[in-house]
Amino acid sequence: MQVRIFALMDEPILDAICERIRHKTYIKGSRILNHGGIIEKMVFVVRGKLESVGVDGIVVPLAEGDACGEELLTWYLEHSLVRTDGKKVRLPGQRLLSNRTVKCLTNVEVFSLRAADLEEVTIYFTRFLRSPHVQGALRYESPYWRSLAATRIQVAWRYRKKRLSRSDSQTI
Secondary structure: OOOHHHHOOOHHHHHHHHHHOEEEEEOOOOEEEOOOOEOOEEEEEEEOOEEEEEOOOOEEEEOOOOEEOOHHHHHHHHOEEEOOOOOEEEOOOOOOEOOEEEEEOOOEEEEEEEHHHHHHHHHHOHHHHHOHHHHHHHHHHOHHHHHHHHHHHHHHHHHHHHHHHHHHHHHO
């Protein structure tokens, strides 16, 4: 229960995740995600420190209770089709590429959930995972989504300042 995202989930989904989760240890200097590489797992940090460096150069520290690869969950929820018989089918050949690099600053102990297992969990618990409350909470707790939001806010603010300065110079 050290992982904050797990605290948001109900017992059935926690049980399904716990059946599929694997305990792993990464040594200092190893990489969990590489920029441009395929995201093959979602990782929940139990112990240790990591850093996530986005393509924009923003560095986000990760520590106990954080997760990386959580965009894989959202991607599976958005990129699956429902057949007429009610079964979900993922579009073949599509894979999610990472837009950041996650590197271990210390020895790190994690719980890892493979992409195939995560896809299976999303199929079983789609209704729960698609609820706005859960999506909002996952994004609020996620360092990835927080840094993405901060970047977009900064861009919007700079655009607004530039637009206002142009309109002020035109009225003079």
